[in-house]
Amino acid sequence: xIVPYTHVMLLGAIVFLMGMIxxxxxxxxxxxxxxxxxxxxxxxxxxxxxxxxxxxxxGQVMALFIVAVAAAExxxxxxxxVCIYRQRHSIDPQCIENSPRVPxxxxxxxxLTLNT
Amino acid sequence: MRDMTxxxxxxxxxxxxxxxxxxxxxxxxxxxxxxxxxxxxxxxTALLFYLLGAPLVGIFQVILYAGAIMVLFLFIxxxxxxxxxxxxxxxxxxxxxxxxxxxxxxxxxxxxxxxxGPEAGRxxxxxxxxxxxxxxxxxxxxxxxxxxVSILLLVALIGALHLGRAGRRKQSxxxxx
Numbered sequence: 030x031i032v033p034y035t036h037v038m039l040l041g042a043i044v045f046l047m048g049m050i051x052x053x054x055x056x057x058x059x060x061x062x063x064x065x066x067x068x069x070x071x072x073x074x075x076x077x078x079x080x081x082x083x084x085x086x087x088g089q090v091m092a093l094f095i096v097a098v099a100a101a102e103x104x105x106x107x108x109x110x111v112c113i114y115r116q117r118h119s120i121d122p123q124c125i126e127n128s129p130r131v132p133x134x135x136x137x138x139x140x141l142t143l144n145t
Numbered sequence: 146m147r148d149m150t151x152x153x154x155x156x157x158x159x160x161x162x163x164x165x166x167x168x169x170x171x172x173x174x175x176x177x178x179x180x181x182x183x184x185x186x187x188x189x190t191a192l193l194f195y196l197l198g199a200p201l202v203g204i205f206q207v208i209l210y211a212g213a214i215m216v217l218f219l220f221i222x223x224x225x226x227x228x229x230x231x232x233x234x235x236x237x238x239x240x241x242x243x244x245x246x247x248x249x250x251x252x253x254x255x256x257x258x259x260x261x262g263p264e265a266g267r268x269x270x271x272x273x274x275x276x277x278x279x280x281x282x283x284x285x286x287x288x289x290x291x292x293x294v295s296i297l298l299l300v301a302l303i304g305a306l307h308l309g310r311a312g313r314r315k316q317s318x319x320x321x322x
Binding site: 030031033034035036037038039040042043044045046047048049051052053054055056057058059062063064066067070073074077078080081082084086088089092094095096097098099100101103104105106107108109110111112114120137 | 150152153156157163164167168170171176179180181185186187189190193194196197198199200201202205206209210213214217218222224225235239240242243244246247251254257258261267269270271272274278279282283286287290292295297298300301304305306308309311316
């Protein structure tokens with residue numbers, strides 16, 4: 030006997046909420062991805078808990094797929110963050126909207142032209 | 146609460162550890178500290194999976210999540226070296242929206258918790274799926290999903306490679322080996 034099913038669900042809910050607050054209120058692309066990771070982790074907790082409650086192995090299979098999807102999401106997401114940082118020299122989400130592209134100083138073969 | 150088994154004690158300790166380390170992770174200003182607290186949270190989650198009868202998933206959580214993914218995070222955080230400039234103030238309307246969404250969510254979770262039947266309050270029976278049984282089930286019933294996940298990871302690899310080269314390729318032409 031472990032604990033009631035509701036307690037596992039509440040644990041998953043609290044962890045998901047923390048991830049959601051992190052995603053919604055931080056102004057840093059990496060911290061937004063951290064929030065997404067915490068939310069995926071909460072989903073995995075709920076899947077494994079439900080698998081134990083209903084004595085089904087499906088929940089564990091879904092948790093494994095969540096880990097795989099998180100790996101894909103993190104690799105592409107962090108590659109995008111690095112790409113944005115290389116172009117804008119900032120990882121603030123708003124920098125995409127209101128700052129001009131910073132040319133790469135190492136590979137600036139052409140002179141800078143103002144195109145406004 | 147009257148007849149708490151040792152499993153229940155472990156569950157509450159691990160749950161407190163997960164919540165505390167996740168809370169510390171989302172409030173740190175320094176990104177390296179946040180990622181390190183996140184590693185603690187994921188390892189505690191792996192212990193929870195072990196307790197809830199999923200040893201193989203717990204081991205994968207340690208190897209993949211707390212190991213590979215978090216090392217990738219640390220690598221990128223070290224690479225970016227963000228200047229510790231002043232934070233822009235966050236508008237109150239945004240906080241209101243965030244906590245409004247969270248309030249609706251808490252209300253829904255509490256409603257479900259209170260109106261669930263009496264059988265949901267009984268402690269769950271302890272059980273564990275052996276890694277062999279889990280593997281047989283996975284490759285017997287979900288072989289198509291496993292193949293799709295492998296294709297997804299391949300596409301993610303190609304996408305990350307493309308994004309990593311996208312900044313350089315424009316200026317340097319085809320000179321790269």
